Amino acid sequence: MPTSRDDFGIAIRSALLQRGAKQKFSLFVLIIVSVAILSLDNINLKPIKILRSVINDGIYRISAISSSPIKFSSATKDFFVNHIFLYKENKQLKLELQELKKEKLNTSYLQAENKKLQEIVQLDKESAFITVGAKIMLDKNSPYLNSAIINKGSNSSIKLGMPVLSKGHLIGRIVEVNFLSSRILLLNDLNSRIPVVLSPNGEQAILTGAGRKRPVLEYLPENFEFEGKGIAYTSGKDGVLFSGISIGEVIEDQIEKRIEVKLFSDPDQIFLVNVVLEKSTDLEAM
């Protein structure tokens, strides 16, 4: 097929050498130039390196600017895609947050309860009394009624008049016993009367609830002079409460001119208590 081969040759020659109306260079020339540049670049000549570094500097800057719209469009696409899924993600995160909050609260509650229980256990070990731990179920604190209900009753050998401790300090006594629950009359209740002894001089008095946070000391000796500090303990004179249970710090109310006791255990903050069943026979604990 000589004609076909000739046609191919003519067409290739024409394509390589023809410059056309507006072409300044023929393909053949440009291919030769490209091969020359490639060869020079491959030889690693110093002038070529310098030329390349100059071209690089210029083109990199232009490239950085000109590629920014593409990068911006890509970033915009990512932005919108993220926003489309944002609602779903937000909903999921809210659910997770709720769960975590619940767990946190639960953990916090358990931690607090654990701490209290540990204190009770510790108290049971160290106390001079045999006690039973109980949890406050209800507390009714008002100016006229200061009592609390615990979740232990006669089923735990609790009896009327037994002293109740919180963190080792007296907070009241049992005034009502049920099979599964009991009522504590707190020291600040109006009906509370407890015989106490004051340290360091050993004065006897009656600690009377006043319906306020701090009970008052009554029936103090006639020549009693408050020395600025003192601690009130149970005296055990009534034959019901055991002696030597710490109650609070003796303070003087300057305005109303009376002696009060600042309780060691805040009646508003009690949560777990110990009901004293009997005095311990363990000498080490004593």
Add this chain to the structure above:
Amino acid sequence: MPINVKTFQESFLRSIPLILLVYICISEFHTQFYYWSIFSFNLQFIIIYYWVLRDPSILGYGFVFLCGIINDVVLSLPMGTSALSYLFVALVAAYVRNATVRSTMFTDWFTFVIAALIGNFITYFLLKNFAEMKVEYSSMFFNSLFTFILYPVFWFTFEVYKRLINLKTYD
């Protein structure tokens, strides 16, 4: 000297393919449209092939060569690699233009396979032998494949553009 707005507008519209080609070479288009580890296409090949085939007065060989050099610099390829491959694509297009009397989309499309394969083969060959670069043959193959598949899309787009600016097809 009064500015002939119509002439300026016409010149600008006729320069759009060239501007697009330069922009693509400068803006690392090749690296930014690379998805799923296989999808990439060579838009430069499509532009060069189409315009050299349909209207070489819009895209001069000198600009094709320059765009190749720019692309080499941007992609840190040995200088002349892209220029050579682009020029060979242009050569195939020029040959088809000279050898055929009446071209259609399908004749353009199937002759483009040869142009794309030659262009990518030259790039692969030069990189393999004249550069310390690792080139995966499969990635070049997929590039050629997707360039070939997408050619009709750009063919129709450029046809619409050509008719829009009332260009006469090259005879």
